[in-house]
Amino acid sequence: MSSQTISPIPGQTTKKIEVALGNRSYDILIDSGLLQHAGTLISQLRPDVKCSIVTDENVAQHHLAPLQKALSSSNIPSEAIILPPGEGTKSFNALSSLVETLLSHEIERGDLVIALGGGVIGDLAGFAASILRRGVDFVQIPTSLLAQVDSSVGGKTGVNSNYGKNLIGAFHQPILVLCDLDVLTTLEPRQFRAGYAEVVKYGLIKNEEFFTWLQTNRNEIYALDKQSLTHAIQTSCSMKANIVALDEKEHGVRALLNLGHTFGHAFESLTGYGDKLLHGEAISIGMVLAFEFADKLGICKPSETQKVTAHFKAANLPTRIEDIPGAQEFTSKMLIEKMRQDKKVERGDMVFILPHKIGKAVVTRQISEPTLHDFLEEKLAIS
Numbered sequence: 001m002s003s004q005t006i007s008p009i010p011g012q013t014t015k016k017i018e019v020a021l022g023n024r025s026y027d028i029l030i031d032s033g034l035l036q037h038a039g040t041l042i043s044q045l046r047p048d049v050k051c052s053i054v055t056d057e058n059v060a061q062h063h064l065a066p067l068q069k070a071l072s073s074s075n076i077p078s079e080a081i082i083l084p085p086g087e088g089t090k091s092f093n094a095l096s097s098l099v100e101t102l103l104s105h106e107i108e109r110g111d112l113v114i115a116l117g118g119g120v121i122g123d124l125a126g127f128a129a130s131i132l133r134r135g136v137d138f139v140q141i142p143t144s145l146l147a148q149v150d151s152s153v154g155g156k157t158g159v160n161s162n163y164g165k166n167l168i169g170a171f172h173q174p175i176l177v178l179c180d181l182d183v184l185t186t187l188e189p190r191q192f193r194a195g196y197a198e199v200v201k202y203g204l205i206k207n208e209e210f211f212t213w214l215q216t217n218r219n220e221i222y223a224l225d226k227q228s229l230t231h232a233i234q235t236s237c238s239m240k241a242n243i244v245a246l247d248e249k250e251h252g253v254r255a256l257l258n259l260g261h262t263f264g265h266a267f268e269s270l271t272g273y274g275d276k277l278l279h280g281e282a283i284s285i286g287m288v289l290a291f292e293f294a295d296k297l298g299i300c301k302p303s304e305t306q307k308v309t310a311h312f313k314a315a316n317l318p319t320r321i322e323d324i325p326g327a328q329e330f331t332s333k334m335l336i337e338k339m340r341q342d343k344k345v346e347r348g349d350m351v352f353i354l355p356h357k358i359g360k361a362v363v364t365r366q367i368s369e370p371t372l373h374d375f376l377e378e379k380l381a382i383s
């Protein structure tokens with residue numbers, strides 16, 4: 001993995017991170033104005049392609065026309081498929097109709113699917129690309145902060161099942177990721193904050209210095225200051241790229257990216273994966289719980305937990321189970337049941353990512369259910 005500066009846009013310096021995966025390596029570019037230059041950037045990689053752009057209604061409203069203009073000015077023919085926004089679009093039904101539409105657009109093996117949207121569109125369009133004609137290439141143009149720092153990088157694609165989230169899918173790496181900072185100006189602040197929780201995660205799992213930098217620079221990031229936002233996205237993407245290059249299919253270190261997610265997924269499942277609780281909000285609470293749990297187990301100091309909680313609070317993110325709408329109905333049994341259904345269960349053992357300190361998390365399978373039960377009982381009694 002390497003991070004460099006290039007100048008594909010006259011007068012600007014663009015950050016470039018390479019995701020090193022042999023012949024499936026690709027670049028992540030981070031800058032403002034990338035959407036307007038998407039045509040040039042794509043035609044350099046794949047001259048003479050045809051594209052289908054997959055997007056959602058919210059994103060299309062602001063960002064589809066500039067992308068289409070950029071493609072046509074580089075003589076790249078494109079058609080757009082605009083889907084309803086929201087997690088419901090990450091379904092088998094939506095996948096099936098998307099693949100049929102892509103076929104009706106005559107997207108061939110050498111053509112491209114472009115995912116223009118948040119994680120929902122990226123996961124769905126990427127999965128569609130992976131199965132269309134046994135695999136066509138795709139480009140990620142992530143438009144939410146969460147998608148820019150997390151879901152667009154690493155090649156996990158898929159849809160949800162009645163049995164749970166992301167249970168149907170494939171590893172399919174994009175050939176290019178364009179993180180255009182300008183698109184974030186139209187993102188709702190609550191969605192931006194939810195994406196920020198994933199940014200903080202990178203500091204907590206492996207990079208104390210980054211966490212300290214975030215403590216000082218969060219206001220600038222929230223104000224979309226270009227330099228600070230670039231640093232936050234670049235550091236997050238570099239760390240993800242590094243981890244993915246070491247462990248593409250999550251047999252080891254990639255699991256660290258799930259800090260706070262075992263708790264978080266249980267909350268999302270109990271609240272129905274919707275507006276009540278966004279993914280980033282769920283893992284904000286989940287990460288605080290992971291610190292509190294580590295604290296209870298005696299492997300992490302309370303002062304670390306306090307720092308993490310204070311940062312999420314300052315970032316206007318939820319930190320307690322009681323912050324979740326409907327939390328008074330939760331029982332530890334319900335939560336543990338949901339945690340067991342999470343895909344991070346291996347041969348019956350729940351896999352936990354637990355911090356030893358800020359910047360150092362470890363993967364553990366040593367947690368007994370009674371210990372977890374006692375901890376959750378304590379937390380639920382407080383709320």
Ligand SMILES: NC(=O)c1ccc[n+]([C@@H]2O[C@H](COP(=O)([O-])OP(=O)(O)OC[C@H]3O[C@@H](n4cnc5c(N)ncnc54)[C@H](O)[C@@H]3O)[C@@H](O)[C@H]2O)c1
Pocket residue numbers: 056057058059062085086087090117118119120121123143144145146147150151152153154155156157165166183184185186187188191279
């Ligand atoms: N593949 C992975 O590695 C990975 C990692 C993390 C999360 N995910 C998945 O990502 C999804 C969540 O992603 P998300 O938070 O981006 O959700 P999302 O795609 O639903 O986007 C959130 C909302 O913001 C809107 N939006 C997006 N960009 C916008 C913009 N620039 N302007 C205005 N509105 C905009 C969308 O229309 C939607 O309403 C989940 O399905 C999750 O499972 C995947």
Ligand SMILES: [Zn+2]
Pocket residue numbers: 150198261279283
């Ligand atoms: Zn996440």
